[in-house]
Amino acid sequence: MHAALDVLLVEDDELIREATRLTLEERGYRVRTAADGVTGLALFRERHPDVAVLDIMLPGLNGVSLAGRIREESGVPVLLISARNDPVDVVMGLEAGADDYVTKPFDGPVLVARIRSLLRRAAAAEQPAGEPGLRFGDLVFCPVSLTAHRDGKPLALTTTELKLLSEFAAAPGTVLSRDLLLERVWDYAWSGDTRVVDVHVQRLRTKIGRERIETVRGFGYKLRP
Structure with missing residues (x-):
């Protein structure tokens, strides 16, 4: 385990917070904790962690709002x-x-497996450039540097969105099922819970163009060449 990796844990239940902190520290993570959303946001800005773990029901600033504030400032x-x-x-x-x-x-x-999966995706986004981009209409995607441009302008994609786009770009015109995307992008099975795929595909569509990813009803999604 990489001892230098920092985790921000924001959880208002003291027992859960401490148990989770101990679990992560036993795996070699360095953990900073907060009991409310406002303190969590301040700690995020101060410490710049590698991953943030947020309870949804938080006093002051709930976890959904805190996630949005973090996403405005960082990937x-x-x-x-x-x-x-x-x-x-x-x-x-x-x-x-x-x-x-x-x-x-x-x-x-x-929880540790989920965190490791997120960190793997984040690390993949830091690969160096060096491979020509793949063009799909006004969209250009480089699978080595994991960068995307639309109409010549860089797109600010999250690591999950980049991983999704990488899967689509590797097989343009091919229908990819939700279960397959769960396995490849999230690194594990979600027991059939495909909501996460649908939400992230919708977010990706708003950035690369809604017409670029086609829904194949009853099967999944495909990238239009």
Whole structure:
């Protein structure tokens, strides 16, 4: 484990916060904690962590709002945790800019696996440039540098959006099922929960052009060549 990696953990329940902190520190992470959203935002700006883990129900500034504020300032991976599995909460969090979510109660190893997955995606986005871009209409994507341009202007894509676009660009015109995208982009099965794919595809569409990714009803999505 990379001891230098920093995790920001914002959780108002002291027992959960401390148990989670100990679990992460046992895996070699350096953990900074906060009990409310306002303090969490200040700590994020001060410490610049590698990943942020946020409870949704926080006093002062809730986790969804905090995720949105972080996303306005940084591309750092954001993982939401919640005691509720309400689809509205999940979708709101993902649309605000979160990359992943875990419902309580969760096992420590599951949370660690999710964090490692997010960090792998973030690391992939830092690969050096050097390969010609792939062109799809007004969209140009470089699979080595993981950069995208539309009409000659750079696109600010999150690591999850870049990974999604990479999968689509590797097989333009091919229908990719939601389950396949879950496995490839999120590195593990979500037990059939495909909402996360739909939300992130919608977010990607708003940036690269809604017509660029086609929905194939009953099957999945494909990138139009």
